[in-house]
Amino acid sequence: MRIQEYEAKEIFKESGIAVPPGKVAKNDTEARDVSKELGLPVVIKAQVLVGGRGKAGGIKIVKSLEEVEQATCEILSKDIKGYQASKVLVEKKLDIKHEFYCGITIDRTKGCPIIMLSSEGGINIEEIAEKSPDKIFSLKCDPLSPIYAFQIIDFVKKLGLHGKILLKVSQIVENLYKVFIKYDGIIAEINPLVITNDDDVLCADAVFQIDDSAMFRHPLLEKKKYDEMTPRTIRFNKKGATYVQLKGNIGLICSGAGLAMATMDTIKTIPALSPANFLETGGGITAELMEDCMEIILEENDLEAIFINLYGGINPIHEGAKGVAKVIRDKKLKIPVVAKALGNKQEETWKIFEEAGVYVYKSSDTQGAVRYLAEIIGGKE
Amino acid sequence: MSILVDKSTRVLVQGITGKIGRTQTDYMLKEGTKIVAGVTPGKGGTEISGIPVFDTAKEATLHFQIDLSVLFVPAGVAKDSVIEAIDAGIKIVVLITEHTPVHDEMFIKAYAEKKGALLIGPTTPGIIVPGQCKIGILPANMFCPGDVGIISRSGTLAYEVAANLCSNGIGQSTVVGMGADMVAGTNLVEILKLFNEDDKTKAVVLIGEVGGSQEEEAASFVKKEMKKPVVAYIAGASAPPGKRMGHAGAIIEGGKGSAKSKIDSLLSAGVRVAKMLDEIPLIIKEIK
Incomplete structure (x- = not known):
């Protein structure tokens, strides 16, 4: 964190x-009050979690109270390397x-x-x-x-x-x-x-x-x-899953960060496909966690398919499959779901997936599974 | 032969009575692993799948000779449990637990080194010698016996690579998961050294991923000392760079850590680097 x-x-x-003496401020009035208290000149600094904010105009040295207000408004309304500050730190200039x-x-x-x-x-x-x-x-x-x-x-x-x-x-x-x-x-x-x-x-x-x-x-x-955080992100976090939103057309759920990265690398080799997210479940899969995974990636509107790549080592993938199946049924999901799931209890897992209409790829090679995914999407068009 | 473990390795399971501990103990027994005892504080005197449970690792070692301990304990007590195993005189400790605090990882790594024990993990899937024994959570149906060693920073990728090799008729001598955390008890180089000396291993697959500099160090070891062909795969070439903050990470890694840096140093050490996962079996067939 x-x-x-x-x-x-x-x-x-x-x-x-x-x-340095200073205080955080949420708007221009607060920044002005802090500056009066500190004495001018002051430095106004955007509070954003990204490096290089100074070069992006997120830090300003000001000499008058008018300038304090102006600089604060400017910083708070600015895009700083993709981030928006909701607070500034006002500090006495050293x-x-x-x-x-x-x-x-x-x-x-x-x-x-x-x-x-x-x-x-x-x-x-x-x-x-x-x-x-x-x-x-x-x-x-x-x-x-x-x-x-x-x-x-x-x-x-x-x-x-x-x-x-x-x-x-x-x-x-x-x-x-x-x-x-x-x-x-x-x-x-x-x-x-x-x-x-x-x-x-x-x-x-x-x-x-x-x-x-x-x-x-x-x-x-x-x-x-x-x-x-939202309640779902908290649940996610507590179970050790990681989700990063990207821009693409394929929703992705993988068990393990290495497998997730390799799957993304593979998906990108096919020009029509690109991952809409990075999602790795960690080793704590349950039906509920997989429901959360499905729901979080379905918040993305432009998905053309969901690709699931799981291994059952520590993870009970048959339990996970139940969560996926539930979301498909509850939401009457229209887009195809392609799953590759191997390891302990794989047959049981495949059965649950197939009954929910998931396309199941039963060999171990992720490339083959991704090609299968591409065929399915292509066939639907 | 194999590295680290074989069918005669006598195993202790710490955290044997938990849900994961119980399930995984049964899977390990099914693969022939010689589990002699288990530990859960407060559950001493009970049994799990016919295995006697003790309150402490020390007690277990008074009743049995133990070569290795595998841990399925909560992250909050991982440090404590590893020290317990090492102080009981156990020489190989395999920590399966995920989400161990990194400061605890640094401590137990240093502790194991000081006491001459080998710590694998945390967040490792464990070790498997197909057909002989399995330590940890690797799903046995993804592996088959043979003469290729696998060493991987990612658990599930190790399963995938092994399964792909099996479908191409190539089996494995030993498969070792390093653990994917920020700090690993044992690094890639140390396992490469063992494979280098193992007469049943003819080639090694190294599966790395972005972050850290273990692959770069492995590359320089291969260049200097490795007698066997090595094939590598690095996951994360297309991974989005994390939002960076602070300079300390970049300064210490000095340009290392990216997929490109790892691939370049491996290539310059004569390692064949597979761009995609399914190239690995093909390259193995060529070089073996």
């Missing part, structure tokens, strides 16, 4: 990481002397947290990492032990800092690591980490992503996450 910048900053602040980068994420291959620092923070950090990787310092941490202050100071010294600034930056890195561990972080990032003309060290922009699988340890955040 990714949280907005202002929410991340609330968590960081509680954990002893200094952030007098920046230097910008660092500090990020913590997971080294997937080694399987440990990794802290990364660079003395060249800001929006071009990825380019710097690519062109001059020697300017990025990284520290792999032992998942079995806590990290000690001296280890962090030793690491932060690589930035060439000393004295008070060394200690201030080290403290922030240490606190960020603590937040990362405490909240089951996937990414915790401060970019830029700013040193002001007064030698204050602050987190000017924050990114925080929390592990969805660990939400049960963070009930308040979990509640917040579910507040923003």
Whole structure:
């Protein structure tokens, strides 16, 4: 789960990481009030969960209250890389002397947290990492032990800092690591980490992503996450299924992300077909979950067919088939449903599908099943 | 021969009394897996399909020699249960459980390494040696005995590739699911090493997917040390890129992680890369 910048900053602040004075605002009036309280100039920042919002016009520095209102209205009505902000963060503008980068994420291959620092923070950090990787310092941490202050100071010294600034930056890195561990972080990032003309060290922009699988340890955040979802998405989420809407004519239900991706790759080899969604059930198939799957993909209007690709390993696919059959009957579904379902209880599954009018493909090759799907759609035209 | 397990492997099932544990225990027994005991705290003294159940893994090891433990436990106790198995002296731990928190995954991976145990998973379908034994949830009717090893980051794709090979008359020596999570207890390279030394495996199919850099590392291992032909398939060439936020992921992967990066590094290591799933049996026939 990714949280907005202002929410991340609330968590960081509680954990002893200094952030610029500021407040979130929902409209121009609120933004004006906040700006008055903070004193001008201020920065107005769109709260959207997408990178590169500054370059897309989602961040504005303003010097008067009129400009505050104008910039807020503009940002809130703007499309920012496909996203719409419903809030802006209004912050006091900092007098920046230097910008660092500090990020913590997971080294997937080694399987440990990794802290990364660079003395060249800001929006071009990825380019710097690519062109001059020697300017990025990284520290792999032992998942079995806590990290000690001296280890962090030793690491932060690589930035060439000393004295008070060394200690201030080290403290922030240490606190960020603590937040990362405490909240089951996937990414915790401060970019830029700013040193002001007064030698204050602050987190000017924050990114925080929390592990969805660990939400049960963070009930308040979990509640917040579910507040923003429909009941069906919540059911989906709790069962471990994943749905992403795309633009296409074939509704897709697959068991397993790898199989779902391979099925999408296969469907795309036939010019007339394109996946309308990515949907992977995970290992928790029940009749009810498959009903939800069918209903969620049927919300799409321009479907020409539904393609189901399942394996019965951990999943009781015969139960899943009942859910599909129910939706076909209840909705008197007109578009064809093509299913490939193999593994434990496959014969029972095929029978349930066939009785509901599903076209069943009984071999294991997804390509063959997709060609069968194409023939069926072609034949109907 | 096979890698990791065979028909003599003595198996413990943790979480044996749950719905999935019970069902899968029966499927495993049917394939000849030598399950000697089960564990569910609070259910000690009972039996599941004739298998004695203990309260702890330690107790089970006092009564039986155990080579491997397979876990069907809730995600919230996965870390605890893996440590329990390792502390009981069990050397191979197969964690089937989905949705284990990634911080727990990092911990148990490091713990297993420190204690000299091999952790497969989480979110792995398990291991099958067709005709001999099956550890985990793989549906046995998709597999057949033979001399091709399969190693896969995706469970259901491993089933599909094996079934496609079987319809082409090609059987498997051992099939290992790595688990599809952000952090895997054991990486592709470690399993490739085992296949490299296994005299019954003549060729290996490697099934990867977008994300992480395991395939890139596997490619460099193949280039340097692999004595057997490897065929690869990478799922997700057409996957929509996730909405990116933050730079940390991109910096650490340094351009790795995409299907293209994986395919390019595998090709440059001399691996034949199948563009579509049904090319795999054809390539195997050519190179074996």
